[in-house]
Amino acid sequence: MWFDAWSDLGRVAAVGASAYLTVVVVLRLSGKRTLAKLNAFDLVVTVALGSTLATILLSSDVSWSEGALALALLALLQFVVAQMTSRLPWARAVVTAEPTLLLRDGRLLPDALARQRVAVDEVRQAVRATGQGDLSSVAAVVLETDGSLSVVPASQAGDRSALDGVRRETA
Structure with missing residues (x-):
C-alpha cells in the first residue's frame, strides 16, 4: 500500500516528533551508559x-x-543493572563477558583465539592500527567485553596492572 489517509501521516508526524523528544529526554536523564558500547546487555x-x-x-x-x-x-x-554490576562482582559476571588475553609477549594464544572465535588476521589488524610493525613489539592484545581489541605495546606495558582481571589462557 502506498497511501491510506492523511490522518495516518499526521499521526506519524505528531507522535513521531513527541516520541523523538521523549527519547532525547530519557537518554539525557539516564546518562551516557545507556548508549555506551560496553557489553551485550547494553546492546540489547x-x-x-x-x-x-x-x-x-x-x-x-x-x-x-x-x-x-x-x-x-x-x-x-538499564540503570538498575548498571548499578548492580558496578557494585556486585557476581552481577557483573552474569551480565558482562570477561575480557580475554589473545596475545601475550608477542605470542598468539591459539586456544583463546579459537574459543573467542577471533581470527589471527583480526589481531594483526588491531596491532597495525596502533602503528606497531610486528607482534613481538606487543605485550598484550585483549578482546574486551564490548568486542573491541585493545593493544598494549611492550614499550608501554609498565607493571601490566591494566591486565588485572583479564582472562589468561595458556600459550
Missing part, C-alpha cells in the same frame, strides 16, 4: 530503545504514553 537495551521508538511511530495500537513509559522503563532497567 540500545536495540530495544530503537524498536520501541519504531513501534511508537508506526503502530496506531500503541499510544505515545505507553511508548514513553516503555522507553523510561528500558532506561530504568
